[in-house]
Amino acid sequence: MTRNGIHHVTAIAGKARQNLEFYTRTLGLRLVKKTVNFDDPGAYHLYYGDAAGSPGTILTFFPWENAAPGRAGTGELQETVFRVPQASLGYWTQRLVNHGVQRTGRLGETLLAFRDPDGMHLALVGLPGIEAEPAWENGEIPAEHAIRGFHGVSLLVGDAAPTGAILSDVFGFAAAGREGETHRFQVPGMALGGIVDLRVAAGAAPARLGRGSVHHLAFRAADDAAEMDMVRRLAENHGIHTTEQKDRNYFRSVYFREPGHVLFEIATDVPGFAVDEAPAALGQALKLPGFLEGHRVAIESALPALG
Structure with a gap:
């Protein structure tokens, strides 16, 4: 069975301009696609990642300015962890202080936890030996300190x-240890997005979706055939049926609620973000799916300004 890790994480933000400023300037990620929520074209869908928008680096947002704050609880992704070189944690600690970013008290030798402006829980983990990995340089953050994609997530x-x-049978993760009520699952040999931690809180209240919440977690499938094999495994081995496949222009997706009630997506690696923009121009123009192109003028007039 093909083993694949995390494709992307999608969350809910408030103000689009504030979200863009934080993720491209403060954290130094690249805006790799500026489009709209295909189901709600009055709102942006913003994608951030590495230089190419590689699977395992992509964090996306639906900015809904009037969204109420979310409430943490079971059935939701609780923390998204990015990878940085271990020697860069001091740089990042000072950078977050300088930008007034709220840290959440979990500062250790290898991990720095904090929140974005909408309250989403994030962390940077310092890893040895990743200094030579490719990195996006945004002009403010030197490549030597830049984020190198996802380390993992916790649910x-x-x-x-x-x-x-589900993680083991469908997505190729393997149990990789337990600490207290946290169970780690990891894709052997996968550096980017290869870790999912399950934090157990029996009897806790369910999460309430809102600003600062994660909407869904997407796992990788190499192509349509690999995705359909996962769909088959879910149905035959776990009695879970997905939605029909949806074309998201940059990947093709199916969705389902896993047993813990987190919304999971399976997204293909193909065709990728360069399908409608040159790699050097990613994220510069507002891109719309074909079925919305005829409404471009109305959509652009309704969207808030980003610059």
Whole structure:
């Protein structure tokens, strides 16, 4: 079975301009695609990642300015962790202080936890030996300190076993240890987005989606055939049926609720973000799917200014 890790994480933000400023300037990610929510074209869908928008680096947002704050709880992704060179944690600690970013008290030798302006939980983990990996340089953050994609994510669930079974059987993760009520699952040999931690909080209140919440977690499928094999495994081995495949222009997706109630997506690696823009121009123009192109003038007039 092909083993694949995280494709992307999609969350809910408030003000689009504030979101863009934080992720491109403060954290130094590249805006790789500026489009709209295909189901709500009055709102942006902003994609951030590495230079190419590689799977395993992509964090996306639906900025809904009037969204109420979310409430943490079970059935939701609780923390998204990025990779940086271990020697860069001092740089990042000072940078976040200088930018007034709220840290959340989990500062250790290898991990720095903080929140974005909408309250989304993030962390940077310092890893040795990744200094030579490619990095996007935004003009403010030197490439030597830049973020190198996802390390992993943590989910809050009532019971680790059924979710762990999906991770293992469908996505190729393997149990990689336990510390207290946290169960780690990891894709062997995968550096980018290869870790999912399941934090068990039996009896805790369910999450309430809102500003600062994660909407869904997407896992990689190399292509349509690989995706359909995962769909088959879900149905035959776990009694779970996905949505029909949806064309998101840059990948093709199916969705389902896993047993812990987190919304999972399976997204193909193909065709990628350069399908409608040159690699050097990623994120510069507002891109619309064909079925919305005829409404471009109305959509552009309704969207808030980003610059």
